[in-house]
Amino acid sequence: MPELPDVQVYKEYIDATSLHQSIESIDVMDARILRNVSKDQLIQTLSGQPLDETHRHGKYLFIHTGSKQLLMMHFGMTGSLKYYKEDSDEPEYTQVRFDFDNGYHLAYVCKRMLGQVQLVEDIKQFLSDHDIGPDALRLNRDEFRNILGTSRAMIKPTFMDQSKLAGIGNEYSDEILFQAGIHPRKQATDLNSDQLDDLFDQTHDVCTTAIENRIEWDKFPDSYLVRHREKGANCPICGGTIDTMKINSRTCYYCPQHQSQ
């Protein structure tokens, strides 16, 4: 699922392919993907504009354009991007297609329609309106400890709470807690100082590893939960048995042996 590392890879993908190119035309296949903007408004605002600069915050990707408005993309659970030239290479489930004046196209692909594309006036205002907290990778250790350690909720929901920490979703919260050996239901206020430090370090290590491996799971270290994310699988860290449980109606994978309560 597109979480912080995935969106970072998408950002770098746009930087490497589409930046500084001008949008010649736009096609919106399914306008349900648009928020707070009509198909016509999107086309009118962005046509002829270059993509100047990208900025990622949490799971949100903002693209500065020649217009005053920024293009915002959120990838929901099945969103992705593809840059290509030949029409025959247009991916299935393309919802919005940006055609550049060099003949290439950038497809915003979203199979389950849970993503969002919209225009944004100001990033800070947008984040504030949507109650999005600081980006998980841009916090220093003290800020991180202060935010996580003071939440009275369980650690996993706390980690996934975008108003506290932006960018971590279900899969990466499982991975980070797995690597840190912390039980997902542990109360955040019960974490000791070493555990908070571990969580900070693992947040960085896991996200960095995922970004460096371009989100290709089979390239992740074998010690990663994502490669054994199946009920009954052997835990690559301690030999225990991976189990699942529901926390706030989310499926959580963990190892009961080395992530003890």
Place this chain on the structure above:
DNA sequence: AGTACCACCTGACGGC
């Protein structure tokens, strides 16, 4: 404040 639902959405998958 935290928990627990619902809705949106649609492809994959298992049961019968």
Place this chain on the structure above:
DNA sequence: TGCCGTCAGGTGGTAC
């Protein structure tokens, strides 16, 4: 074979 229920999980809303 093919129908049907369930699951996946991003955000956002509501109720307690």
